[in-house]
Amino acid sequence: MKANTLGFFRVALLLLLMPVAARADDPPQSGQPVFDHVVELVMEHFYDASALDRFVTAVRDEMEDQEAPVTADSTEARVDAAIDTVLASLDASHTGRYKPDGIDYFELIDIFRFAVRDHMRRLFPPEGEASYLGIGIVAQEADGALFVSDVYDGSPADRAGILVGDEIVSVDGAPYDEIRSFQDKVGDTVEVRLRRHEGAEPITIEATVERLRPLQSFSKAIEESATVTERDGRRIGYVRLWTLSSRDAMDVVARELATGRLKDADGVVVDLRGRWGGGQSDAAELFVGDTAPFRLILRDGEEILANVRWNRPVVAIIDEGSRSGLEVFAYSLKTNGIPLVGARTAGALLAGRAYLLPDDSLLILAVSDAVLGEETRLEGRGIQPDTPATFGLPYSAGRDPQLDAAIEEMRRILAEG
Structure with a gap:
């Protein structure tokens, strides 16, 4: 599942310091500690107060269900289903519960490791590194x-x-x-x-x-994805941004563009069909920034990349896996005239925070809205591609029509000089 993903705006952390007044219509306690804690966190921190009335209604419905009300003695499966139902009533991205029976849990807990730092050594002994x-x-x-x-x-x-x-x-x-x-x-x-x-x-x-180790694996995957193919005598580079949450995600890309496998490419296809978003909102500056590239050269001749800018053609691939920080990335490319190929992005652009629940499952909760420019909101809307291309998963045998369409677009751009 990718529908509920991470946020990336640091301002969301400030919201954690703001006191929240108790509501007169707060739902009653069920006695089930995990369910009740989810309800408390939503009531205290969810970014959209207008959604809380329907959330409270959903909570009461689950507690008053005639066939299987949520109580202190409810089975794990019943609690899981109830939590999923009440969170779904919020109708928001960056909002979901994850358990350690799926990869999402480990990837998200590594991405949000700072929020749960006091528990990492207990969860992942002895080093405290998610894996x-x-x-x-x-x-x-x-x-x-x-x-x-x-x-x-x-x-x-x-x-x-x-x-x-x-x-x-x-x-x-x-x-x-x-x-x-x-x-x-x-x-x-x-x-x-x-x-x-x-x-x-x-x-x-x-x-x-x-x-x-999730973030380490993502950084490696970004680096390993960098390839160059020749078409019509031109070198077309490719790199996939699996996530922007790795500390060195954009450093890896910059290194490949400046001194690595992509440095001699005539154009590059940037694949934004990621797993998670995250990252800083200015990550696309590598491709659309207007500051001059420069490097530092030490006495022994070693070069240190200080500012990399790619000034050759770019085409980007997007789909429903492009979300959160990757949607900001796609938006920045689109507004700078860089063509997008593929399918509509996820429309998942809120700022989220992680909370560890009493059973060590992970709650991701949207704690802040996100606005691009003056008033552009992508939550629930997403970004449409300039060149639509569909991808059918079952039995695709490695074929990638969206990548093929992006390469064709790059061939057209390069042919036009």
């Missing part, structure tokens, strides 16, 4: 089956040849589970049964399980 065992894939359900929706560049799955669009039949003979399939198997090889084409016999691919 999970896996092979670097994310799956999405479609038509009753699970399909690989993301393969992190440079991951064990990438090296093994697993492709986006592959149906996951099993892992080591058991149904695929994001976390349990790789539990206690670090360093081991797992057999992943995949169906690459509809109706075809499954194939088996072996991949080595690694301990993955």
Whole structure:
């Protein structure tokens, strides 16, 4: 799931210091500690006070449900369903609960590590570094089956040849589970049964399980994604921004553009179909900023990049995975005349904060609105591409029509000089 994603505006932290008056119509306590804590946090910190009335109604409905009211003795499944329902009533991005049975939990807890810093050593002993065992894939359900929706560049799955669009039949003979399939198997090889084409016999691919540190893995994936292909005698570069939340995400891109694999490209395709947003709101300055690029040269000849600016053609790819900080990035490119190819962005642009709940699940809650320029809001709207291109996940076998369309757009730009 990507619908509920992280925020990135530092101003959101200031809201945590503001006192909030109690409401006369606050819902009663259910006695279930996780459910009640979610309700308290929403009532105290959710950014849109006008949504709280319908939230309170949803909470009361769950507590008064004649078939299964939420009480202190409610089952875990009932509590999970109730929390999902009341949070959905807020109809906002950057708002959701995540449990340690999915990759989202580990990625988000690493992204929001500062907010839960007092608990990290307990959650991830002994170093306090968020990590999970896996092979670097994310799956999405479609038509009753699970399909690989993301393969992190440079991951064990990438090296093994697993492709986006592959149906996951099993892992080591058991149904695929994001976390349990790789539990206690670090360093081991797992057999992943995949169906690459509809109706075809499954194939088996072996991949080595690694301990993955989310932000570190994202930085590596950004770096490994940088490639150059030749078309019509021109060099077209490509890089994918999986997230802007890694501390060095844009440094990695700048390094590849200035001195790495992309430095001799005639144009570059920037892929904003990410996992999470985050980052600083001026990240796109690398491509649209007007300050001069410069570098520092030390006595021994070593060069330090101080300010990188890419002044050659750019095309960007967007889709529903472009959200939060990546939507700000896309908006900045679009307003500067850089063509966008793909599908509408997520329309998920609020500032979120993380809260650890009593059962160690993670609540992400929208605590601030976000406005671009004078009055532009992308929440619930998103950004439309200049050149629409659709992507069908099941059995795509690694084919990427959106990337193909972006490369064609770049070929057109380069041909026009």
